[in-house]
Amino acid sequence: MNFEFEQAAYAKGYQAVCGIDEVGRGPLIGPVCAAAVILNPEDEIKGLNDSKKLTEKKREILFDIIMERALAVGIGFASSEEIDEINILQATFLAMKRACESLPQKADFALVDGNKFPSQLGIQGEAIVKGDGKSPSIAAASIIAKVSRDRLMVELDREYPQYGFAAHKGYPTAAHYRALDEFGEIEGYRKTFLRKYYAKRKSTE
Structure with a gap:
């Protein structure tokens, strides 16, 4: 992975190119988190990759390195309530x-992971499919977003250990569904995401 996309934008005269990625579109609970990162093309950070392809330990190490060496880092969230109100895609763009x-x-200028560029950003840019494996800036953003959201879920786990949030991070696993059946909803669940589950459960009763 090299700075091909970033350098192309700088060659056109842009002054500050950020990579943007999100995490948390699939979970049943908690916010969606996005990060924006401006890297220095002259200061390569070794080991950057799609956060899903890195171990938790490696992500934590790279998180600290990115926070220290990036030119700028921004983090944004969209809440469960906002996800329910405007849908997950629009909430992702909001984050x-x-x-x-x-x-x-x-x-x-922004390089955004995915196939849609959010006009809400208010700046020029492009969407790059699987960009977190092609652009160091997007890869860095994916790591910042993943670690930031995971830390929120670990905090929630301390408050509600019976749900196992530290393990599944809110994603719809069998263990998560069992906990949900046993203990019910708490604040922060995405109502729109649970409707299909409840409907399916009711149909099998």
Whole structure:
């Protein structure tokens, strides 16, 4: 992975190119989290990759390195309530907008993981399919977003250990469904995500 996409944007005259990625579109509970990262092309960070392809330990190590060496890092969330209100895709774009806006150094071009570029960002950019495996900036953003959201779920686990949030991070696993059946909903569950599950459970009763 090299700075091909970033360098192409800088060659066009842009001054600050950020990579943006999100995590948490699939879980039943908790926010979706996005991160925006501006890297220094002259300061390569070894080991950057799609956060899903890295171990938790490696992500934690790279998180600290990125926070220390990136030119700027921004993190944004969209809550479960916002997900229920505007749908997960729009909530994802909202989290990306918040991440971009929270950058201490304003970006003027964004490389976004996926096949849709969110116009809400208010800056120029492009969407790159599987960008977290092609662009160091997007890969860095995927790591920041993943670790940030995972840490929130670990905090929730301390408050509600019976749900196993530290293990499954809110994703719809068999263990998570068992806990949900036994203990019921708590604040933070995505109502729209649970409707299909409840309907399916009712049909099998």
